[in-house]
Amino acid sequence: THVRLGAVALCLSATSFGCADEPGPPPSEFRTTAAVEEVMRYIIDPAADAVWDAVVIEVGPQGTIEKVPTSGEDWAMLRRHAMTLVEGTNLLLMEGRRVAVPGSRSEMPGVDLEPEEIEALLASDRPAWNQFVGALHASGLVVLDAVDRRDVDALLVAGDQLDLTCENGHLRYWYPGLASPDSAN
Numbered sequence: 001t002h003v004r005l006g007a008v009a010l011c012l013s014a015t016s017f018g019c020a021d022e023p024g025p026p027p028s029e030f031r032t033t034a035a036v037e038e039v040m041r042y043i044i045d046p047a048a049d050a051v052w053d054a055v056v057i058e059v060g061p062q063g064t065i066e067k068v069p070t071s072g073e074d075w076a077m078l079r080r081h082a083m084t085l086v087e088g089t090n091l092l093l094m095e096g097r098r099v100a101v102p103g104s105r106s107e108m109p110g111v112d113l114e115p116e117e118i119e120a121l122l123a124s125d126r127p128a129w130n131q132f133v134g135a136l137h138a139s140g141l142v143v144l145d146a147v148d149r150r151d152v153d154a155l156l157v158a159g160d161q162l163d164l165t166c167e168n169g170h171l172r173y174w175y176p177g178l179a180s181p182d183s184a185n
Contacts, residue, residue, distance in 0.1 A: 032097040037104065037115070039091045044136075047085035048166065051143050052159050054078050055152055068152045078155075079147045085162075086140035092133045112175050121173055132169045139165040 034042070054074075056067040069075050091097070099122065100115035113121070122129050139162040146154035171178065 030094050030096075032094055034091070035098040035101050035104070036092060036118075037100045039088060039097075043088040043091065044085060047081040047088060048162060050078065050081035051085070051155070051162060055156050055159065069150075069155075075147060075150055079144070082140060082144040082147050086137060086144055089133050089137040089140060092136075093130060108175075111178065113173070118173055121176075129173070132165075132172065135165050136162075136169065 054067075054069055058065045069078055099119045104115050106112040106114050139158070142161055143155070143158040146158045
């Protein structure tokens, strides 16, 4: 048994020495392609819209009409959107991502900030941006939980929370002039 233990120790020592000489995996090199406005427009917004459109309650002359996810396919599609939303937030945290594509201008000058103004806000307080994106991620997780539980009531509440989270970020970074003096930025 002493010979066996010695052989095991020798093998372990040889393995650890061999590992020390081998390079580890290369560091991850992210390559940003889309600007923040594109990530929002093509990934985050459509996913959030699908969440908000999943439960619709209309009251009209014919009474109350409800649209809710009912089938397994409905819930699976909603889960794909919720997962896209949650994981899309990680794209917003990547350093070096431009706010807008070159030549982009505000769609509502005087209301929305221009891309270079948004870029300056982000650069001046990156931790605050990261905190807003973290809140968006957390809201997405609440949506995902409601979807996984197939809980329509929880989905309504999660959708409201998601809306508030989005609006808070927009009030801080896209159209801060619209924030009332009483609102929390």
